[in-house]
Amino acid sequence: MLKIENLKVHYPIRGGFFNTIKSYVHAVDGVDIEIESGKTYGLIGESGSGKTTVGKVILGLENTTAGNIIYKDTDVAKKSNRKKIAYNKDVQMIFQDAMSSLNPRRRIIDIISEPINNFENLSQEETKARVLELLSIVGMGEDVLYKYPFEFSGGQRQRIGVARAIACNPKLIVADEPVSALDLSVQAQVLNFMKKIQKDFNISYLFISHDLGVVKHMCDYIYIMYRGRIVERGTREDIYNNPQHIYTKRLIAAIPSTNIDKAKETVKIREAVEKEYQEHYNDYFDADGKVYALKKLTETHYVAMKGGEE
Numbered sequence: 001m002l003k004i005e006n007l008k009v010h011y012p013i014r015g016g017f018f019n020t021i022k023s024y025v026h027a028v029d030g031v032d033i034e035i036e037s038g039k040t041y042g043l044i045g046e047s048g049s050g051k052t053t054v055g056k057v058i059l060g061l062e063n064t065t066a067g068n069i070i071y072k073d074t075d076v077a078k079k080s081n082r083k084k085i086a087y088n089k090d091v092q093m094i095f096q097d098a099m100s101s102l103n104p105r106r107r108i109i110d111i112i113s114e115p116i117n118n119f120e121n122l123s124q125e126e127t128k129a130r131v132l133e134l135l136s137i138v139g140m141g142e143d144v145l146y147k148y149p150f151e152f153s154g155g156q157r158q159r160i161g162v163a164r165a166i167a168c169n170p171k172l173i174v175a176d177e178p179v180s181a182l183d184l185s186v187q188a189q190v191l192n193f194m195k196k197i198q199k200d201f202n203i204s205y206l207f208i209s210h211d212l213g214v215v216k217h218m219c220d221y222i223y224i225m226y227r228g229r230i231v232e233r234g235t236r237e238d239i240y241n242n243p244q245h246i247y248t249k250r251l252i253a254a255i256p257s258t259n260i261d262k263a264k265e266t267v268k269i270r271e272a273v274e275k276e277y278q279e280h281y282n283d284y285f286d287a288d289g290k291v292y293a294l295k296k297l298t299e300t301h302y303v304a305m306k307g308g309e310e
């Protein structure tokens, strides 16, 4: 459905008296991602690895330095193409912090109506009916229509964000850390109804997170990102049961354990993974510390290592 090819985003770093470009941050440096319809994809990596930048580029909130984004046979890296194929309607985003992404001065009815007014030709009455329908999908009622975002809890705001994102029947939702700001119990609620909505409306998710634990039960397929590149990609089973890259192993070892009795064991595993990371570093990173190209292990499973082909 959506194909990202060799995506690069380099941010200029300016400095000095004349504020000239001194160097570039290679936030995204050659990333390929393929998204099929109705599936959930994880884009996982530590802070600064480039995940949000990928999401922003997909949504057109950031420009590309290089690469293609193919949707319906059209390259939407060129933003003027997006209108032609209703791309901006089909692809929506849910943010980590719904408080800052929902306009604080607008009422819920206006917030959810906005995309409907942008993309559909409905009367005022029809729009209100649609907003109510959307609210009921995310488990909310008529009583919230004329309230403001600050009157809700984090979990409720995230539901409002979801209602807004699904307002115009999107094909793909990029969800950037949608539950990171929420309590564990609320996280589960939000994830569950996101899952349900996906089934009911056949939406694809690109789920961005720094925590492999959070997305474990959500994702069909996972991309592990590090230093602006994909270090490993595979099905959920490939990644959790048979991780290959030393960085993926590190992320898996970092998943918080809920079992207190296993604390000692967890420490040992983390030490072993860290040792492996140090000892095998050169198999996975070149002399400049750059992630190698991906090498195919099976039809679904790829790992970036020495001998991978660009």
Ligand SMILES: Nc1ncnc2c1ncn2[C@@H]1O[C@H](COP(=O)(O)OP(=O)(O)OP(=O)(O)O)[C@@H](O)[C@H]1O
Pocket (backbone or CB within 6 Å): 011, 012, 025, 026, 027, 045, 046, 047, 048, 049, 050, 051, 052, 053, 054, 210
């Ligand atoms: N507008 C910008 N100008 C310059 N550098 C930027 C800009 N936005 C991001 N960066 C840099 O690009 C890199 C990737 O940032 P990005 O926000 O994509 O990371 P991330 O994986 O989403 O991290 P986090 O988990 O903390 O959200 C970082 O080194 C960041 O400092």
Ligand SMILES: [Mg+2]
Pocket (backbone or CB within 6 Å): 051, 052, 053
């Ligand atoms: Mg981010």
